[in-house]
Amino acid sequence: MTYPWLKDIEQQLSTSFAAGRFHHGQLFNGQQGVGKSALVEQLANALLCQQPNGVQPCGQCKSCQLNQAGTHPDKFNVAIEGQSIGVDDIRTVSHFMSHSAAQNGNKVVIIKDCHKMTTAAANALLKTLEEPSPERFLLLTSTATTQLPATILSRCSRTDVQVSDQMSAQQWLASLQIIDYPWLSLFYKQPLLIQAWQEAEQLESVDQLYKFATELKQGHNFSALVDIINKDSELVRVFCLFISEQLKQQLVSGMDFDTYQQSQQALTEFYQNSTQVLGLNLPLAISRLAYSLRK
Ligand SMILES: [Zn+2]
Known part of the structure; x- marks a missing residue:
């Protein structure tokens, strides 16, 4: 099997x-x-x-x-x-x-x-x-x-091909000693992605991205965040997923829908720019995103 x-x-x-x-x-x-x-x-x-x-x-x-x-x-x-x-x-x-x-x-x-x-x-x-x-x-x-x-x-x-039974993925990850990350359930449908992060010793970096996403505010020093994303451009998608999930939770707890949509739009633009624009000034782009989200 x-x-x-x-x-x-x-x-x-x-x-x-x-x-x-x-x-x-x-x-x-x-x-x-x-x-x-x-x-x-x-x-x-x-x-x-x-x-x-x-x-x-x-x-x-x-x-x-x-x-x-x-x-x-x-x-x-x-x-x-x-x-x-x-x-x-x-x-x-x-x-x-x-x-x-x-x-x-x-x-x-x-x-x-x-x-x-x-x-x-x-x-x-x-x-x-x-x-x-x-x-x-x-x-x-x-x-x-x-x-x-x-x-x-x-x-x-x-x-x-999909993970039809998330419990089995969860158990499988637990057998690899991957358990106590608050974001883990977002990837139960992609368990091998998490395993690949473990093998590349990136789990801590992903966890840091999660913390950045939950505390994103303008004026922070984003250099640690920029370092992580620069090392592996794939992680931009993960970072954006974390922010998007954050926004969904805020919508549930009372954010008005227009603000929610504008925030998701700013996030989409950030993602497109960071994956398509060569030589993008990433610290500036993150700072702008933080500013849009704060509004
Ligand atoms: Zn044989």
Whole structure:
């Protein structure tokens, strides 16, 4: 099993797998930190395994050993270089698919973040999806299927991957000794994101962002906040989420709706500027945000 909250999805996949109804093009959609990568890796290994139990690879056979070593010749992982997946990457996929399997069985291609395909790449992939060959499988993941062409979507079997049972995520995080942060519940739907912060020793930084968000006032010295965001630009989104949650609570406890909307608007502008404007003066932008929120 990959993660406890994916138990139901794995069960469904096992059923179609056992019945020989496993679709040749599988798309796994869900937000970051939910376990899509682990799920497709496991599926690929099960498709290549000589004696899988449902979607669980046996872990013993030659194929499983090759997968554990990361050298299975019938598995191909499309790596994203830069911002997009180009047509050359997909040509490599078609080429890989067209050759016979080294282990006399299935061949599997994994394309993560497939919404990053260029239009030409998507068109090239469409050919592979339209003319499926037996024993060839495409496993795709995406955090933004709305960015995919309808032609791709219609030719894939689609599975939404999410944390359906927050309790299991909470317990899993507790098993990693991640428990006593007031903001933790905001990320129960993205438990692997929290784990990644733990591994990168960023939990304290995220906690500091939370404290900044709850006490944001103009005139503060924002340098510690700026330092944290400069180290990892992804954390801007987290900081904005904390402020947004703060505003929602203030709305519930009596903030008038116009003020609430204006504050959320200021926050959206801050987020857009900090992610899109190169060379933005971040201390100034935060100071402005604090000023708008204080009004
Ligand atoms: Zn095996």
